[in-house]
Amino acid sequence: MAETTRAGFVALIGEPNAGKSTLLNRMVGAKVSIVTHKVQTTRARIRGVALEGDSQLVFVDTPGIFKPKRRLDRAMVTAAWGGAADADVIVLLIEAHKGVTEGVENILAALDEYSNPNQKVALAINKIDMVDVEKLLALAKDMNERHHFVETFMISAEKGRGVDDLRKWLAKELPEGPWLYPEDQIADLPMRMIAAEITREKLTLNLHQELPYQLTVETENWEERKDGSARVDQVVYVARDGHKGIILGKRGETIKRISRASREDLSEFLGRKVHLFLQVKVRPNWLEEAERYGEMGLDFKDGN
Numbered sequence: 001m002a003e004t005t006r007a008g009f010v011a012l013i014g015e016p017n018a019g020k021s022t023l024l025n026r027m028v029g030a031k032v033s034i035v036t037h038k039v040q041t042t043r044a045r046i047r048g049v050a051l052e053g054d055s056q057l058v059f060v061d062t063p064g065i066f067k068p069k070r071r072l073d074r075a076m077v078t079a080a081w082g083g084a085a086d087a088d089v090i091v092l093l094i095e096a097h098k099g100v101t102e103g104v105e106n107i108l109a110a111l112d113e114y115s116n117p118n119q120k121v122a123l124a125i126n127k128i129d130m131v132d133v134e135k136l137l138a139l140a141k142d143m144n145e146r147h148h149f150v151e152t153f154m155i156s157a158e159k160g161r162g163v164d165d166l167r168k169w170l171a172k173e174l175p176e177g178p179w180l181y182p183e184d185q186i187a188d189l190p191m192r193m194i195a196a197e198i199t200r201e202k203l204t205l206n207l208h209q210e211l212p213y214q215l216t217v218e219t220e221n222w223e224e225r226k227d228g229s230a231r232v233d234q235v236v237y238v239a240r241d242g243h244k245g246i247i248l249g250k251r252g253e254t255i256k257r258i259s260r261a262s263r264e265d266l267s268e269f270l271g272r273k274v275h276l277f278l279q280v281k282v283r284p285n286w287l288e289e290a291e292r293y294g295e296m297g298l299d300f301k302d303g304n
Contacts, residue, residue: 008174011087
């Protein structure tokens, strides 16, 4: 390792579905945050760790910032701003084709309140392939007139365009100091929680409407086997009996499909065989149980 190293925290903030999880996974080079077509899927602040030269970048992928309605929503938004307040650098991600939405305006207003003078705030305009150059330049000018960004980047998190430039810039902006994590570590979430997130992603992709927001996944048991494989037992908690039937599906086909997809992803992530066993349990009030929030890495009190 070089004599002068850098390390620090980078908070990715933005509206739900702005592409924060996709950018995190692209930066880290592995799947550490769930990516779905549905909004509000990232619940906890997931840290991904990336190396760029002599710098170690610790990315905080925060929940999307939106107007909260329920206790879970409020806890997620509080976690998002908490992640931003603790970071060395903040990157605000907006969508090129949506421009300055009401949600973006609210985030800009809150930035002055939650960020501190020592933090550098950069703008990343994502999904640049969806608009022409003139609109991109106009959007960048508009955003920089609304807030002082130290740098503006044009990126496509999905295709990787501009991501290397952003990562190299971030690496230079972090404070000097020893690395915070071992060289081969890519996330600081416990494997039990990452496994639960992977399964929740598959549930979200396979289910519709409000149901994904009415469920949570917990890893109850993790057993290392002598042959190098792992047995993982998980519980899917839902709020109603009817939800259980939807997840199970006709003759159990839906839960089998979800379990198979989750097992394949988890096996690939770990680089070894995984035996995954899913159960679905009805807990009508799980959204009001402090223990469930703790399992998601959220603070129950933040939902008040």
